[in-house]
Each structure stands twice: as structure tokens, then as C-alpha cells.
Amino acid sequence: MHYIEDFSKYEGQEITFKGWVANKRESKTNIFLVVRDGTGFCQAVLSLDVLGEETFEVAKSLTRETSLEIVGNVVKDERQIGGYELQASSIKVHHIAKEYPIKYLEQEHGVKFLADHRHLWLRSRRQWAIMRVRNEIIMSIHDFFQQNGFVQTDAPLLTGNACEGTTDLFETDFFGVPAYLSQSGQLYAEAMAMALGKVYTFGPTFRSEKSDTPRHLSEFWMIEPEMAFYDLDMDMDLIEAFIKHVINRVLKNRKVELDTLGRDVSKLENVNQDFPRITYTEAVKVLQGKSEVNGRNAITVQEEDLAAAKQAIVDLTATIEANEKEMKAGVKKGKRNYLTAQNDKFKQEIKVHEESIRNIPKWIASAQNFKDGEDFGGSDETVLTRVFDAPVMVYNWPTKIKAFYMKEVEGDPNFVKGVDLLAPDGYGEIVGGSERESDLEILSRKIKEHDLSLDDFQWYVDLRIFGSVPHSGFGLGLERIVRWVCGLNHLRETIPFQRRYGRKLVP
């Protein structure tokens, strides 16, 4: 058994392929299959001359997603997907698939249809690419921390209390006692950092907020490093080095997948610049348009985007009219079909631009009227990050909008040493971290202020009683970084089976 991924090693050799038919094109003497085996996609040629009439008749009956084995020669051919072609000398059919509901290009389907067929949708090329990038990111995360002296530890998934005391949790039953699915492993990671120095957790996280946006899932995977003797500056250095490592490894090893996704990799290569670090207070000024970044004004950039959307509609409308005029004048059927398809596509694009035209003025208003001291909304993050090329770190946040465990800025208790990493191009927050409060008195006071039970948190407070040290950490949302790296407009494609507010638990 030989995998498509390794075809370059088998050039000129006869191999055995086992996989599925992704697509088929037929002629009198040749059948061209696009086959897949999980490691890649490849064209297989079934020729009447080679196979003989009887086998060729069998080959004609192959449907999309039929499972089969092909024995054949691997031939280099630059024109093909993956650069190689399999020329069959014999085939063995495992199972003829019945009519397959998903098209070869899944973008020709609607969101709902694909989500309901997720178990099959995962076979599509784009999904294959996303899952492979996801895997590369996961491995690069482990690799980064393992190479840097971190120990992977696991926090419990069942907990007796809300970690931050704020968000909605899924309740379950633990032998008659209420238990909650974990929304963060951080507090436990802090305890483990006091035992092991540098640790990270990597596990599922659950939030029962009724959030219906492209950046939310009810169940997602989070990576939470925690380091003893790290202050906020060291934390930010680590975040930057970490993100650079992950992105560069994906760029190096998953070129084919990023290309399949049509990702503009130059945008990702921007991570090799220094990440701008600005305080919350500075970020507010940038957002409001009162302060510029490299000559770019956040509000002006939005106005330009708005004007561009309006112009695009004018241009597309003109093209559509021209096409319609041409069709009225009389054209051949093929040409008419082509023009109709083009116009339908343009009409969809116009709808997207119209959506922007409705949204951008709201975003501008929200940015200009932003009240210092509040948390950034989704659109605010988009507006803010549009003026930066690299991910930007926003630090020193107002105390009242951040969690109780964040360390107060020395001499200014209105601010805490938290940091958010915002990805460019509107992908928003992917990392949230902070230096943790290590002072017993302050932490105890804040637990009370947040109406949390001192009893429940005594074990956590203990960490400040027995050899308290400055320490920091952060949380990375796996699906959010996958979304950014792949350039996807929604988180739902970044995880094999989404669990999201408003959707069924099937599939």
C-alpha cells in the first residue's frame, strides 16, 4: 500500500493505491479519475488499451466516492494535482458508492447543507486541507513547548465552580452533585506551574454562552501555558515567539494545503515582523481615529473600504448589464450559460458588498463613539487591526473588564497586566493572557469583590501562601488560529464536528 503523499518517492514504479474516487471525467478510450486516499489527491488514468474492454466497462461504472484499489505506475506530470499521475494497470473495486450528494467543489453548496453533511463534507479538498493545517498547528504547538522546557499537564474537565465566575457553564451531574464542564484549565495550570515551572495544558473547553458569531463555538480546544517567574513582558515575548514558530512551521510544511485553500501566504509571512505592542489606552485612541499608526487612520481606512465596496458594486452592475445586453443580442448556448453563471456570481458578490455597506457605517460609529474603559466589540477589533499588518498585542487593560486573577499595574489599580493578541484582517482575538495576581491580600480582596466563594478558591489562594512567585500565562484558542491561518470566514470549518449555539448535536 502506497500513499499519494509519497508519490515523489515512487516515480516510475508500480505501486498499489487504496482510496476513493473524488471525481471522474470520461472519454471513449480513457477515464480520468481524481482519487484521494487521505494523504492527498491525484489523477488516475484508466485506459482502454491497458485495461482491456471488460475492465474498462467496470471502470465506466465507477461513481464518485467509490472505494477501490489501483495498481499502476507513478508518472511525473506537472499539470496534475500534486504533480504526479497514476497510470492504472489494474483495478479492484471495493464498493460502488451511490449517488454522492456533495459536489467536487464544495463552495457550490450552502452553509446549512454542508453542515448537515459534515460527515461527508470532511472528504472534500478544502476540508482535507483545513484538517491537515489544524494537525500541523497542533503538532507545532507541542513541538514549541516541548523544545522550550514546558511540561504538558492536563486540567480536569469536570469542575465544581465557575473558574472566572462570569461565563455560562454547561451543568452536568457528578454523583448527585452539580458539576460543570470546564471553561478553562488556567487555575489548575497555575498550581502545576508551581510544581513543574513551565507547563501547558491542551484540551477541550466548554462555554454555554448563546453566542452566534463566526468566532464562537460551544466546544473548542484551548492551549494554556503557565510559567513561574514570568512577568507580563516575558509573557508577551513568549506569545510572539510562539506564534511565529507556529505560523512559520505551517508555512514550511503545509504549502500544498494553504494553496488549496487559496490563502494569501504573504499575509501570514507578516508575522516575521515585530508584533506591535500598545496599551489599551493607546488602542482606544487608534480606534477612535485620534491617533494614527504608520500614517494609517482607523476611521479613514474604514471609509476607504466603504468607498471601495460602493465602487465595486458600480463596476459589477455595469459588467452584469453588459453581459445581459450581449445575451439579448443573441449568443450561442454555451456562451449564454457562461454569462448567466458569471452574472449569478457577480450578483452574489454585490450582496457581500451591500452587507459591507450596511455594516461599515455602524462600525465607524461604534469606533468613534467608543467609551474609554469598555471592552472592545467584534467590529472594534476589526477596525483596530485593519491598520496593522502583523498581529498586535494590546496590554494593560481596565481592571473592571478583566478577570479577577489578573495582576494590577503597579501604582495604578485601575489597570491590570493583561494582554490580548489580535490577528490581522479582522480575525480578532486569538490569544488572551496576563500576569497573575501573586499578592495574597489583593487576590483575596478581588475574589470577594467578584462574589466568588472563598471556600471554593482556597486551594487557588494557597498558591499565594506557600512560596508565591510572579507568574504569567496565556490561552490560545486552537480553532481561532486555524481560522486565521487558513483564512476562513467562520470557525465552523476549523473543527471536525462543530458544537455551536443554534445547531443540533448531529452529526
Next chain:
RNA sequence: GGGUUUGUAGCUCAGCGGUAGAGCAGGCGGCUGUUAACCGUCAGGUCGUAGGUUCAACCCCUACCGGGCCCGCCA
């Protein structure tokens, strides 16, 4: 939870007062080392559901149900 938009063939959409169209997928025929192949042909629909307006409703109105997008809550 709020706003907005949408529901027409298996899929993606067009039609928007006078009793349904295209492309893809499927069947058949043709043609080609093809690249989302192409050409011809056949088949495929009580136009989300329930009321209402009208001589006439896929089209207008109301309600309900189901989607999309944006916002909120948050990673």
C-alpha cells in the same frame, strides 16, 4: 436576546400579479489526454407551512417554522 435578510427541481440560483426556468448532479447518445471537460437529449417542482387580498398569487399582506449575515454575551 436585538437588527437585517432569505426560503423555487437532489445541489446552487434566476423569475416576482396572468398557471414554472438555467447550470450542476442523474439517464441516454456524441466527442475529446481530460482538468469544475464539452455538445446534444431525457427525466426531475402541490415555488417552507397556514390563513388572507385579487377575476387571477411563486410574486402582495399577516402569522408561524427554518436558514444566512451583523451585533450583543465571550476565547
